[in-house]
Amino acid sequence: MPPFSPDQPHTILIAASAAYDAAALRRMLARHHLKVHAVTRGDEALGVARQGNVVLALLDVALAGSASLELCHRLQKASDRPLPVFLLSTHPSEEERARANEAGAAAYLPMSFPIDDMAEKILLYLHAISPAPVLAGMPTMATLEVNYHTMLAGSPDAILLIQRGSNRILDVNRRTRQLFGMTETELLQTDLLSLCPPVQPGGQPSQNVFAADLEQVMSGEVQLFELEMLHSSGRALACELRMVPLTTQAHRLMHVRIVDVTARKLAAELRDGKNALLEMIARGAPMQETLDKLVRLIEAQLDGGYCTVMLLNPDGVTVQSVAGPSMPPDYMNALNGLPIGPAAGSCGTAMYRKQTVIVSDILNDPLWTPYRNAALHYGLRACWSMPILQDKDKVLGSFAMYYREEREPNDDDRRLIHAATHLAGIAIASTHREEELQRHREHLEELVAARTAELQHAKEEAEHVNEELTTALDNLSMTQEELVRRDKLAALGALVAGVAHELSTPIGNSLTMAGSMSERTAELRHDLESGLRRSVLQAYLDEAAAADEVVLRNLNRAAALVAGFKRIAVDGGDSQRSRFVLGDVVAALLESVQGEVRQRELDLVEDVEHWLEMDSYPGPLTQALHNLIENSLVHGFGGRAHGQGSITLSAHDSGNGEIAITLSDTGAGIPADNLPRIYDPFFTTRRGAGGSGLGLYITHNIVTGVLGGRIEAASTPGQGTSFMVRLPKVAPV
Incomplete structure (x- = not known):
């Protein structure tokens, strides 16, 4: 194999039908500039090999084909460079090892071969790392000899050496003798299965369970498993066994380390049992x-x-x-x-x-x-x-x-x-x-039943009372309607009487003067037949002129009264509704009354938030405020010398959707006895002096009716009067 060069990309191909931890191998080889490519089919492995950058392949024997393991040859031929193949076997055997050698495999390893050892073997084979140097005077694994019995005796764990196949115990240490409560001689005269109960907790015979575990250990799948064993007193021991095969040319041995996990399992069972009990209590x-x-x-x-x-x-x-x-x-x-x-x-x-x-x-x-x-x-x-x-x-x-x-x-x-x-x-x-809750529930049910009976009885009584109240309400409604009808008739009678009283004087004066002039006219006609003197005609004309003046004045008075009567039932039907700025309406009103106020030499004070907006009726509002100012001029300052007093008009936002308008004066005030009657129609203290008693009555109707507000009055005789008008910013429809 040529020396490994990290300058070129290289790939390790893994072709395995079973799960293989390629990710762990990839992490260990990455720092040596080796990539790992894993596939699960033979055709995929051939395709990767043809790309030319595979330097070594790990091939599962299950994918290698028949007995000749032909995929091993095909991978080597597909690569454009020599391709070493490590064959991996799930169940290694000497016969399969021989076939792997014949197929040209570079190595034959169990599928469970540790990943770190696999990485080391690949790196050594590719010369990516060098073998550890042999130091002079230091032993090697090949030359190192250790007394197994001495090592066994010094172990803090329970250790025993058995012969594979017969499971015969060949050697034990002190901790093993303590664990099973037996002497060394007793232990050496028995086998490992004799230290187990006939049947394991799962119901399987101990011999079958141990044989299956031993097979997995020999195949490299596991090294650690659990087995129930027995103390010499018969007490069960939950144990963990870690077994490592020791094979020499002459013997097939097994190194067994035993850990008593009984206390740990009992603690886990106690913990799980506590949780189960608490769940039972909770439900x-x-x-x-x-x-x-x-x-x-x-x-x-x-x-x-x-x-x-x-x-x-x-x-x-x-x-x-x-x-x-x-x-x-x-x-x-x-x-x-x-x-x-x-x-x-x-x-x-x-x-x-x-x-x-x-x-x-x-x-x-x-x-x-x-x-x-x-x-x-x-x-x-x-x-x-x-x-x-x-x-x-x-x-x-x-x-x-x-x-x-x-x-x-x-x-x-x-x-x-x-x-x-x-x-x-x-x-x-x-x-x-x-149990206490159950007693309370039963008692509560009794209380509920009793209370239900009481409520049913009360319901029946209430229904009876309700019937009586319904009858009484019907009678009351009839009585109320009769009283309202009578009140309406009484109010109408008072209004008619007031109107008749107010109109009777000017109309009576006019009738008297008209009757007198009718008699004078008849006398003048008689004088005309007998000869009319100039002095008589002149006297008639003087009397007619005086009569015309009296009749005209009284008829104007009657017309003014009729106009005032028409304002008594004022509503917003004929009024123009609009959005307006209150300051503009107040300014126009004060300008119209400024002359009369100056004539009386009074002070007119304005304290109005000018830009207050309203959606209301500016006409009726102006009329109501004018009536209040007129009331102050006539009743507050009518009997006082000029130049003594003031009238103040203020308006502010109340913050609750309303505007508060206050008109106050420093005039004569209103006696306490008269204050409750000021809004009654035709109530006046200046009868015969120009007062009709309708001004505040009309103002009250405008404020409470058209404008949808309310009006209040406060007065101290000799110190003045104050009217507080509260109006919504948006008048009712």
């Missing part, structure tokens, strides 16, 4: 079933021990056996109803003292005096009991471990009984809570 499994499973789980952890669970009855004095599947039933039944106390065996005393009680010798312990004969009758010699507590003071029961020989607990025993007691407490407390 509400019966307490008896849960505690039986707990007892069997703990017994599987013990070396010849038996467990029981006792419950303290609700009377707090006697006990009841609930779990002890491995104990004699008669013994368990005999415990029912026994009292707890300071000398009541292990369980009764533990519950009484609320602490763990260890009795290592039932025969001679005074705590067992009342029950010693029964215990000895069933062969019980030791009992350790731990109370099951819900809290520091409440005892639920006890968990006990029994043995048929005198025995003291070790640390592992104490941890185990503590764990068992804790799990038993969870199961018992959960059952008690569920």
Whole structure:
């Protein structure tokens, strides 16, 4: 093989029908500039070889063809350079090795050949690395000799040497003798299978299981497997066996390292058992079933021990056996109803003292005096009991471990009984809570039934009362409608009376003057027939002119009253709705009243957020504000000297979709007795002095009706009056 040159790309071809860890080989060869190409069919392998960059091929014997392994020859011919082929066999044999040599294979290896060793073998073959140098004076593997027995004796693991085929034990170390509790002579006179039970935990004969494992070891598939073995006392040992074949020209041997994993397996079984028990408790499994499973789980952890669970009855004095599947039933039944106390065996005393009680010798312990004969009758010699507590003071029961020989607990025993007691407490407390909940449910059902009956009775009474209320409501509605009708008639009568009262004076004056002039006209006609003097005509004309003035003034007064009456029922039907800026409307209003305010020498103060926008009726709003200003001028300052007082109009955003408009003055104010009547129609304190009593009435109708707001008044006699108008920014439709 020419020296390997890393300057050119090279490929290692893997052709295998079975799974092969090409990725691991690729990682190990990458730093040596070697690529790995894996295929699973022979035609694919030939195609890769024809590309000319394959420097070595790993070929599965299963793909190589018939007995002549012809694919090996075809790969070498397909390549444009010498192509070494390593044949890989799933089941190596001497006969197949000979055929591989005949086919020109560069190497014949098991398919399970370690990847790191395979990488080293490829690199050495391709001269990508050099062999380790032989140092002078240092032994080589070929010349190194080690005393196997000496190496065996110094190992901390249990080691034995057996002969393949017969499985005869040839050599053992001290740790092996300790593991099986046997002497070296005893071990050397037996074979490995004699250290195993006839049947493994899976149900297969130990001989079959060991033979299958040994075959896998010899084929390179596994080196480590599990096997159950036996201590000389008959105690089962869960073991892991690691076996390495040792083949010489004269012997076929097997190096066996044994590790006792019993404790590890027991810990795993305990952990899984705890989880299973907690799942049972969580899904509400019966307490008896849960505690039986707990007892069997703990017994599987013990070396010849038996467990029981006792419950303290609700009377707090006697006990009841609930779990002890491995104990004699008669013994368990005999415990029912026994009292707890300071000398009541292990369980009764533990519950009484609320602490763990260890009795290592039932025969001679005074705590067992009342029950010693029964215990000895069933062969019980030791009992350790731990109370099951819900809290520091409440005892639920006890968990006990029994043995048929005198025995003291070790640390592992104490941890185990503590764990068992804790799990038993969870199961018992959960059952008690569920029973308590069930009692509450039953009581709640009774309460619900009683409450349902009460509610049904109340419902019937309510329906009866509802019928009476419905009848009363119908009568009330009829009465209300009658009262509303009467109120409407009364209001209409008051309005008509007010209108008649207001119109009667100007119309009466006009009628009186018209009647007087009718009489004077008749006299003038009579004087005209008898001869009319100039002085008489002149007197008539003077009287007619005076009469015309009186009639015209009274008719104008009546017309003004009629116009005011028409505004009483004002609504937005004829008003123009629009979006407007409040400051513009207020400015126009104040400009229109500025003359009269100046005439009275009053101060007119404006405090308005000018750019407040409204979607409302500017016309009715202007009328309402004008009426309020007019009310201040007439009633607030009508009897005062000019130049004393002020009127203030302010408007601000309330922040809740409303605008607050306030008109206040420093005038005479409104007496407290008159304040509730200011919005009544025709109510005025200036009757006969120009007041009609309709201004605030009309203003109230505009604010509450058209504009959809509300108006409030506050006044202090002698200090002034204030009207607060609250209007929505968007008037109702």
